Amino acid sequence: GIQVEQSPPDLILQEGANSTLRCNFSDSVNNLQWFHQNPWGQLINLFYIPSGTKQNGRLSATTVATERYSLLYISSSQTTDSGVYFCAVRLAGGFKTIFGAGTRLFVKA
Amino acid sequence: DAGVIQSPRHEVTEMGQEVTLRCKPISGHNSLFWYRQTMMRGLELLIYFNNNVPIDDSGMPEDRFSAKMPNASFSTLKIQPSEPRDSAVYFCASSRTGGSNQPQHFGDGTRLSIL
Numbered sequence: 001g002i003q004v005e006q007s008p009p010d011l012i013l014q015e016g017a018n019s020t021l022r023c024n025f026s027d028s029v030n031n032l033q034w035f036h037q038n039p040w041g042q043l044i045n046l047f048y049i050p051s052g053t054k055q056n057g058r059l060s061a062t063t064v065a066t067e068r069y070s071l072l073y074i075s076s077s078q079t080t081d082s083g084v085y086f087c088a089v090r091l092a093g094g095f096k097t098i099f100g101a102g103t104r105l106f107v108k109a
Numbered sequence: 110d111a112g113v114i115q116s117p118r119h120e121v122t123e124m125g126q127e128v129t130l131r132c133k134p135i136s137g138h139n140s141l142f143w144y145r146q147t148m149m150r151g152l153e154l155l156i157y158f159n160n161n162v163p164i165d166d167s168g169m170p171e172d173r174f175s176a177k178m179p180n181a182s183f184s185t186l187k188i189q190p191s192e193p194r195d196s197a198v199y200f201c202a203s204s205r206t207g208g209s210n211q212p213q214h215f216g217d218g219t220r221l222s223i224l
Contacts, residue, residue, distance in 0.1 A: 031211070031212075035215070041198060041217070041220070042215075042217050043200065043215040045212060045213075045214060048212035086152065088152075088213075095140065095142075095159065095164060095165065096154060096157075096165060097213065099152040099153075102151070
């Protein structure tokens, strides 16, 4: 089946720093989402981005579908950015969603 | 707009008891998904419905688990009998129908503890 790998697994940042999170996937997909799981366990939609680039405030994401990867950029990080960031993909024509293992981010004040 | 609503938020029960988790998808969404999250296995898809019909239940761990969607606005996930290894956070998500190119929206989850 399709493999979804996220890196790095853990990341510690000083408040104000920038970071890039990566998601590699092993097969063609037509659905890719980035989620933030906050310390309360809620899964928050960040981006629906099967291809191209999107920006939302301090966050932006780029997916290069032909090369099977996606990047999530966090600029000027804040302590509220702490949590786990998941990449989730779905194969073309299917409904089954595969989640990566996540990147655990801790932003220090 | 209301998001995906799950109940209860927390459930603690003794092993052997029946557990029923509930989900109300976003109005107008025709696809519904049940996930389980554990430390060991991460987020796993258990079952998904399209237009109230179960499409793929290959993720359901065993016969003790069952899910229903009697109408477009309600789904249940039942565990009978429950076991301590069923302890996890169970999420429900919904999306619009129209193929796989629709984003999923998650509820806040049910944290289940089986003693």
